[in-house]
Amino acid sequence: MAAIHRQIGRAQRSLVMQTYIFRDDASGVRLRDALVEASRRGVRVRLLVDAFGSLSLPGDFFHPLVRAGGQWREFNPLNLKRLSYRNHRKLLVTDRRWAVVGGFNVGDEYAGDGVDSGWRDLGLALEGEPADALAASFDRMFALATDGPQRLARLRRSRERMAAGPEDACLLLSGPGFGHSPLRAALMNDLAKAEEVSLVSPYFLPTWAVRRRLIRLARRGVSVRLLLPGKSDVGLAKLASEAMYKKLLRSGVRILEYQPQVLHAKLWVIGDAVYAGSANMNTRSLHIDYELMLRLQRPRLVSEAKGLFDTLVEQAREVEWESWRRRQSWWRRVRQRASYWLMARLDPMVAGWLWRQAD
Numbered sequence: 001m002a003a004i005h006r007q008i009g010r011a012q013r014s015l016v017m018q019t020y021i022f023r024d025d026a027s028g029v030r031l032r033d034a035l036v037e038a039s040r041r042g043v044r045v046r047l048l049v050d051a052f053g054s055l056s057l058p059g060d061f062f063h064p065l066v067r068a069g070g071q072w073r074e075f076n077p078l079n080l081k082r083l084s085y086r087n088h089r090k091l092l093v094t095d096r097r098w099a100v101v102g103g104f105n106v107g108d109e110y111a112g113d114g115v116d117s118g119w120r121d122l123g124l125a126l127e128g129e130p131a132d133a134l135a136a137s138f139d140r141m142f143a144l145a146t147d148g149p150q151r152l153a154r155l156r157r158s159r160e161r162m163a164a165g166p167e168d169a170c171l172l173l174s175g176p177g178f179g180h181s182p183l184r185a186a187l188m189n190d191l192a193k194a195e196e197v198s199l200v201s202p203y204f205l206p207t208w209a210v211r212r213r214l215i216r217l218a219r220r221g222v223s224v225r226l227l228l229p230g231k232s233d234v235g236l237a238k239l240a241s242e243a244m245y246k247k248l249l250r251s252g253v254r255i256l257e258y259q260p261q262v263l264h265a266k267l268w269v270i271g272d273a274v275y276a277g278s279a280n281m282n283t284r285s286l287h288i289d290y291e292l293m294l295r296l297q298r299p300r301l302v303s304e305a306k307g308l309f310d311t312l313v314e315q316a317r318e319v320e321w322e323s324w325r326r327r328q329s330w331w332r333r334v335r336q337r338a339s340y341w342l343m344a345r346l347d348p349m350v351a352g353w354l355w356r357q358a359d
Helices: 003-008 027-039 063-067 130-146 182-193 208-219 235-242 245-249 282-289 298-315 321-328 332-341 346-359
Strands: 014-019 043-048 069-073 089-093 098-102 123-127 162-164 169-174 197-200 223-229 255-256 267-270 273-277 291-296 316-318
Touching: 003 027, 003 089, 003 098, 003 123, 003 162, 014 027, 014 130, 027 063, 043 130, 063 069, 063 273, 069 130, 089 130, 098 130, 098 273, 123 130, 130 169, 130 291, 169 182, 169 282, 182 208, 182 267, 182 291, 197 298, 208 223, 208 245, 223 235, 223 298, 235 332, 245 255, 245 321, 267 298, 273 298
Parallel strands: 014 043, 043 069, 197 223, 223 255
Antiparallel strands: 014 089, 089 098, 098 123, 162 169, 169 291, 197 267, 255 316, 267 273, 273 291
């Protein structure tokens, strides 16, 4: 969050920001006030939050921003006919030149270092052409927020699936609808030729095609490592992931569970490409929600991403097949399968609410 506050403080002409969750807590108030201050010094400030993700916000929370001249909108106001389509993208772009993307929302749980306190998350700061493409994607979503996605959006051709930018720093957008998905296409293409795969995902529920590709790679002798949460904010999500452990482990996939805090980072290192952004490695991110990922093929960044993955692994515990198998009771297997079925259909935030009610 420190990088976000620095960017807001430097903004001179324009600032756009979108997030899934914006909380009314110390972190949320501090960031809102930073946006207010930017607007007061003449920066054009526009903010987009998801209506469901930020459901707990008081109705007057952003009044200070509006009074200062800023704008804010809710994406897809709650409607039972369109409830499943959420804007899960997170970005900040200032002056259409500098940008920050990642998996973090706005709330106190993201304020720590992910080791001693707070969730472990990941952000990427960049400048130049990708920042302008990110700003353009925000413009389209800000306009779409006025009415929200069309009904039966998954049966319509998506207008918010696209790729933009140079090959070595390409912005990949996904959303509901049929037709070509640049994010899925790039992911499957990279997996087809990968000699090494390292994935970090807090909610790991990949499509059947992705899961099959990972298993085939591991059986062929390719190093496939999955860094998943040892602690999760959504217990159902962890159980759902465990439903796939048997086939993955027996195929040679290494599974490591991060121990210090809740893991919320999204990072995919596949061959000579690294992906960073808002998407989880699950069905919702690849088929339903509005997501963004940057695919980077810059050697220095790929090297840094591999180093970061190795650092996270040092704080993880590997899941060994024999010991894991011995711990599996019939009741836990039933819960894993039920969780898998639910998580394939529900937003993690909804699943988390159900988990807390049943706890």
